[in-house]
Amino acid sequence: MGTETMTRRSVVMFPWLAYGHITPFVGLAKNLADRGFIVHLCSTPVNLNSIKNNIPQSYSQSIQFLELHLPESPDLPPQYQTTNGLPLHLHDALKKVLKMAEPDLTKFLKTLNPDLLIYDVVNLWAEKVALSLNIPSVRFFTASAAMCSYFTHMMTKPGEEYPFPALRLRKYEQTRTSELLSHETRNFKREKSQETVDKPAQAMMLVNSSREVEGKYIDYLSETMKYKVVSIGTTFQAPVDSDDETELIDWLARKPASSTVFVSFGSEYFLRKEDLEEIAYGLELSGVNFIWVLRFPKGEEISVEEALPGGFRERIGERGRIVEGWAPQAKILGHRSTGGFVSHCGWNSMMESLNLGVPIIAMPMHLDQPMNARLMVEIGAAVEVERDEKGELHREEMAAALRETVGGESGENLKRNVKRISENLRLGGSREMDAVVAELEKLCTKPQRIA
Incomplete structure (x- = not known):
C-alpha cells in the first residue's frame, strides 16, 4: 500500500474565484482522484467553504484543500474574495489582488512539488510560476469551446467570417458585446505578452466539454489557438439524496x-x-x-x-x-x-x-x-x-x-x-477522461524535478 501511495501522481488545481469556475474544477478533481491522482485544490477560504459539501467523505484522502489568503488592497473590500455578490466594476480589482498572492502560490508549489499544475485560463500568470519551478502545467477553460472559438476567432482573425453560421450574435447583442470584446482583446494581448516565450512542445488546454456536444468547435479552437485542446467529457455526478427542500x-x-x-x-x-x-x-x-x-x-x-x-x-x-x-x-x-x-x-x-x-x-x-x-x-x-x-x-x-x-x-x-x-455523454465521458489522463501522464513525465 505504501508503494502505491508513493507512485500516485500529485496535482495542484488553481481555479478562478467564481463558483462557475470552481464547480468544473471539482468535477475534474473527482474524476482524477477516481483514477489514482492526489489533488490539491487551491483557493480562498470562502470559495473552498462553498464546495465542501460537494466532495463526499470518500475523497478526503485524495482531494485536499490549500487555503490561499489574499493580501489586503485599498481597491478591494476584504469580504470580496469571491465573485459571488461581487459588483462588476470590482472584477478587475479581484484579478489584481489574486495576482498579488503569487508568492503564496509559489510557496505551495515549492512545498508540495507536484507532478502537475492545472490552472484556470483567467489565472494565466500561474504558468510562469510553474515554469520557474520546473513543474509542468496545463490550462483549463471552464466555459464552452464554441464561445471560446468564436471570440478567439474575432481577436485573431479580425474581419474574417466565422466559419460556423449557427453561432451568430444578433444586432442588439453585438452592441452589448462590443465593449466586452474590446476589453477582452486588450486582456488577450496583455496575457499573450505574459506567456512563456518558448511555448512548451506539449502545450495543451483542457476544456469543460464533450466532443458529443461541440466536437467541431473544439477542433477549430485548437486550430486558432495552436494548442492541443482536449475535452474532459462529462464531470456531472448525480445529486446526493438529502432532506433539503x-x-x-x-x-x-x-x-x-x-x-x-x-x-x-x-x-x-x-x-x-x-x-x-x-x-x-x-x-x-x-x-x-x-x-x-x-x-x-x-x-x-x-x-x-x-x-x-x-x-x-x-x-x-x-x-x-x-x-x-x-x-x-x-x-x-x-x-x-x-x-x-x-x-x-x-x-x-x-x-x-x-x-x-x-x-x-x-x-x-x-x-x-x-x-x-x-x-x-x-x-x-x-x-x-x-x-x-x-x-x-x-x-x-x-x-x-x-x-x-x-x-x-x-x-x-x-x-x-x-x-x-x-x-x-454517459457512454463517451469515461473514454474522454481516459484520454485526458493519458495526456496528463505525458506532461508529468519530465527529465528532472526541483526538490
Missing part, C-alpha cells in the same frame, strides 16, 4: 410527468425589473407548472412580493412555487415531473441539463450566454425565446415557448434529442 420536492412529486419547468438564471446574474415582470407574466400566461428561483443582489432590500406583479402569487396558486436564493437544481432537473429548464444558458447549467436529459428554454442575458444558447439550439437541445430588435423580452413569446416545450410536438422532438445526447 423536502416540501418543494414533495410538491414537485405531485405534478404529472414532464409537466413542470424549472426557472433559474444562475447565481451571479440578477434580472432587470422589466425582465422580471415579463417572465412573471410569461409564466402566468403559459399555464405551465413551474419552480422559479429568484435572486437579488446582496444588500438590496427587496422582498419577493415587492418584486413580483401585484396578485401574482394568488393567480398562479398551486401551479407554481417561488424560491428565494437557492434551490437544489440538479435534484429538480433530475425529477420525473420536470419537463424543461428556463435558463440564462450559463455553461455549467447547460451541461447539467444535457446530462439529466432536460430540454432547455433558452433566455440568454449577456457574456457567453447567447453563444451557449445558439449552440444548444444547433444540437437540438433547446428552443430560444425570441426577443425584439432592441433585445427586450415579451411575455407572449415566453409563454408560447413554454407551452410548446412542455406539451407541443417540437417539445417531444427536443425530449428525444436531449435523451440521446444524455446517453451519448
Whole structure:
C-alpha cells in the first residue's frame, strides 16, 4: 500500500474565484482522484467553504484543500474574495489582488512539488510560476469551446467570417458585446505578452466539454489557438439524496410527468425589473407548472412580493412555487415531473441539463450566454425565446415557448434529442477522461524535478 501511495501522481488545481469556475474544477478533481491522482485544490477560504459539501467523505484522502489568503488592497473590500455578490466594476480589482498572492502560490508549489499544475485560463500568470519551478502545467477553460472559438476567432482573425453560421450574435447583442470584446482583446494581448516565450512542445488546454456536444468547435479552437485542446467529457455526478427542500420536492412529486419547468438564471446574474415582470407574466400566461428561483443582489432590500406583479402569487396558486436564493437544481432537473429548464444558458447549467436529459428554454442575458444558447439550439437541445430588435423580452413569446416545450410536438422532438445526447455523454465521458489522463501522464513525465 505504501508503494502505491508513493507512485500516485500529485496535482495542484488553481481555479478562478467564481463558483462557475470552481464547480468544473471539482468535477475534474473527482474524476482524477477516481483514477489514482492526489489533488490539491487551491483557493480562498470562502470559495473552498462553498464546495465542501460537494466532495463526499470518500475523497478526503485524495482531494485536499490549500487555503490561499489574499493580501489586503485599498481597491478591494476584504469580504470580496469571491465573485459571488461581487459588483462588476470590482472584477478587475479581484484579478489584481489574486495576482498579488503569487508568492503564496509559489510557496505551495515549492512545498508540495507536484507532478502537475492545472490552472484556470483567467489565472494565466500561474504558468510562469510553474515554469520557474520546473513543474509542468496545463490550462483549463471552464466555459464552452464554441464561445471560446468564436471570440478567439474575432481577436485573431479580425474581419474574417466565422466559419460556423449557427453561432451568430444578433444586432442588439453585438452592441452589448462590443465593449466586452474590446476589453477582452486588450486582456488577450496583455496575457499573450505574459506567456512563456518558448511555448512548451506539449502545450495543451483542457476544456469543460464533450466532443458529443461541440466536437467541431473544439477542433477549430485548437486550430486558432495552436494548442492541443482536449475535452474532459462529462464531470456531472448525480445529486446526493438529502432532506433539503423536502416540501418543494414533495410538491414537485405531485405534478404529472414532464409537466413542470424549472426557472433559474444562475447565481451571479440578477434580472432587470422589466425582465422580471415579463417572465412573471410569461409564466402566468403559459399555464405551465413551474419552480422559479429568484435572486437579488446582496444588500438590496427587496422582498419577493415587492418584486413580483401585484396578485401574482394568488393567480398562479398551486401551479407554481417561488424560491428565494437557492434551490437544489440538479435534484429538480433530475425529477420525473420536470419537463424543461428556463435558463440564462450559463455553461455549467447547460451541461447539467444535457446530462439529466432536460430540454432547455433558452433566455440568454449577456457574456457567453447567447453563444451557449445558439449552440444548444444547433444540437437540438433547446428552443430560444425570441426577443425584439432592441433585445427586450415579451411575455407572449415566453409563454408560447413554454407551452410548446412542455406539451407541443417540437417539445417531444427536443425530449428525444436531449435523451440521446444524455446517453451519448454517459457512454463517451469515461473514454474522454481516459484520454485526458493519458495526456496528463505525458506532461508529468519530465527529465528532472526541483526538490
